[in-house]
Amino acid sequence: MITLHHLENSRSIRIIWVLEELGIEYDLKTYKRLPSGLAPPELKQVDKLGHAPILVDGSTSLSESGAIIEYLVSKYGAGNYTSPDDVFWKHYIEGSLMSFCVFKLVLSISIEKIPVLLRPVMAVVPRMILSQWVEPNLASAINVVENQLSNKQGWLVDGDSRGNPTISDFMLAFSVDVLVYGGRADNLGPGLQSYAQRLHQHPSYVKAIEKAGDYRYQKREN
Incomplete structure (x- = not known):
């Protein structure tokens, strides 16, 4: 049986979703x-x-969520869950979008942990990095995804031949959650907002969140 080592509130929720899907x-x-x-x-x-995440499948042990997703889809996907467009998007999401998501997440949390009375002094440098480098680059990276999603009612690259999510979606999910439900970006467009709603209504993703333990990047009922 496959074993998945999962860290709460991390990208490893991607792998839970793939396994459930x-x-x-x-x-x-x-x-x-x-x-x-x-x-x-x-x-x-x-x-x-x-x-x-760390995935163990018999004698095979893999780290890095992108590699694990490709392994699972290739071995267990029966030729589904892929699109030619995945070649670009899987690298763009992790290399461009997710990088700046992580930078903003780490710097924002670091600022939040500084005692309030010390923030005017100690938060100057991280705030400067955020405003002058991270946030402009993150906004540009988000716009690329927003433009892709702007006229879509389904998955990032329209799904596979059966309408299933593809590797692009498995990679994108955590970034969307951090941006939309983690409050790490302002003024997100309707494409990303709608995609997040569809994602959190998708049965296998709902199951993934239920199994993920503590997961702060999800829609909360008022």
Whole structure:
């Protein structure tokens, strides 16, 4: 049986979604973050860097969510869940969009952890990095995705031949959640907003969130 080592509030929710979407039986081992927000030391028993996700399938052990998604779709997807357009989007999402999402997330959390009385001094540099470098680049990266989604009612690249999500969507989901429900971007366009709503109504993604443990990047009922 497949085993997935999953860290709460992380990109490894992508892999839970893929496993649920493909209907693969798996054992989920969930790790809680430390109060500092870092991964617990137990993960280093599975991965030398202490990162997640880690997927173990028999004698095969894989890290990096993009590699894991491609492995699962190739081995268990029966030729579905792929599109020629995935070649661009899977790299764009992780290399451009997600990079600046992470920069903003880390810097914003760092500022929030500075004692209020010290913020006027200690937050000057991280705020400057955010305003002059991270936020403009993040806005540009978001616009590329927004333009792609602006006239769509389904998946990022219209799904596979059966209308299923593809590798592009599996990669995009966590970024969308951080931006839309994590409050890490302002004035998001209707394309991303609608996509997020569709994503969180998709049955296998609903199941993934239910199994993911603590997941702060989701729509909350008032």
